[in-house]
Amino acid sequence: MAEQVEIFGNSLVQHDQATRRATLALLDPEDAPNVIHHLELLAVSRGYTKVTARVPAAHIRHFVVAGYRLEAAIPHFYGEGETACFLARHFGDAPDPERMPLLLRRILAATEMQSLAGPVPLPEGGVLRSVEPAEIGEVVSLYRTVGVAKSAAVDDPIFLDNVLGRGDLFLGLWIEGILVAACAAIFDPATGTAELAHFVVLPEHRGKGLALLLLQRIAELSAACGARLLWSAARAYAPGINITFAKGGYHYGGTLTNSTSIYGAPESVNVWHKCLAEDPALAWSSLFLTNSD
Structure with a gap:
């Protein structure tokens, strides 16, 4: 159900x-x-x-x-x-302990060693911009190629069409005309926040800093849309995305134990957050919009 x-x-x-x-x-x-x-x-x-x-x-x-x-x-x-x-x-008699406490601690320890990264350059032949409704098919193909870890419906064209229709951001990175990475910002106008979600990078393009590039650009776009705070719930057992948030200047807010299902198994998520006022360039960007934004 x-x-x-x-x-x-x-x-x-x-x-x-x-x-x-x-x-x-x-x-x-x-x-x-x-x-x-x-x-x-x-x-x-x-x-x-x-x-x-x-x-x-x-x-x-x-x-x-x-x-x-x-x-x-x-x-x-x-x-x-x-x-x-x-x-x-x-609720109930069954305990709810952390499944992989040692791995979780090692990943968090690795994030503490990271320093704030500088701007990541766009790769040669790359185009980084918002996904257009006509490109939903490309996004669906990307998520289906990589595989959807949890039931977020990001490989469903109807879901993606609704995301774009309600004004949320879906950012895509094309290299030589091929969509190789994507992520989304889901806005909450009531709080002025945006949740960053659905990060995906084709396996052959990982290790090149593309996720950090997406994170930096979607922060700029979110600030321009009026968001004052960004947050995300990242897979606790995936070192890459947690290190990316640490390099992006996000703060660790805690771990939600066994709060999601990944490939049918319970998995914890780490909460990361960043107040855009911490970065003057982002905090003021919404006041200087241009037609190119």
Whole structure:
């Protein structure tokens, strides 16, 4: 069964019978703390093993009292500088330990050794720009060639058409006319943030800094669109993408344990975030738009 979306009051809850997980994706302060009871009833009635929530720090106490634990945080996520807290509660008797703690620690240690990278040059014969609706077929082919690690629907033309239709960014890199890499920025106008997702690079083009090039350019475009903060949830067991975020000046915000399913197996994700005000060139770019942007 596909992921289901429910509205409780003015809050948004997503849940999936296949993964036995539920997520409070959007909390309306008026629904706290009643939504916590709703989440518990949902988990118990459906046999879900884990419930996660992203909530403003001002409301975390209600969740902690109900048995939730803090896994990650992003400062200044909401207006007036309020922190976004990523919480989780386990249901049932089965434990929910980190599957690969040693690998996770090694990857995080590697990210701590990285210094801020300079601008990555465009490769010879390369073109880096937003994907046009007529090019959706090329993007679908790219994701199908590389393989989709999780059910994000990025190899579905309808999904991609909706992404472009609602104003989100999909950035593509073509070399000699062939699409070799892509990523997306998913905007949240209510918070002024953008989630960076769906990074993909053809295997034969990896190790050339293309993911970092995409990260740098999509930050510029997101700032020009009015985003003030960028964040992402990167696969915890994939060293390349975590090192890329560290080189891009992003801060590690915590690890969401076993929060997603990769190739059918549970996997943790690392939360990375960056306030665009930290980079004056990006913070002011939205004020100096030109017709070429």
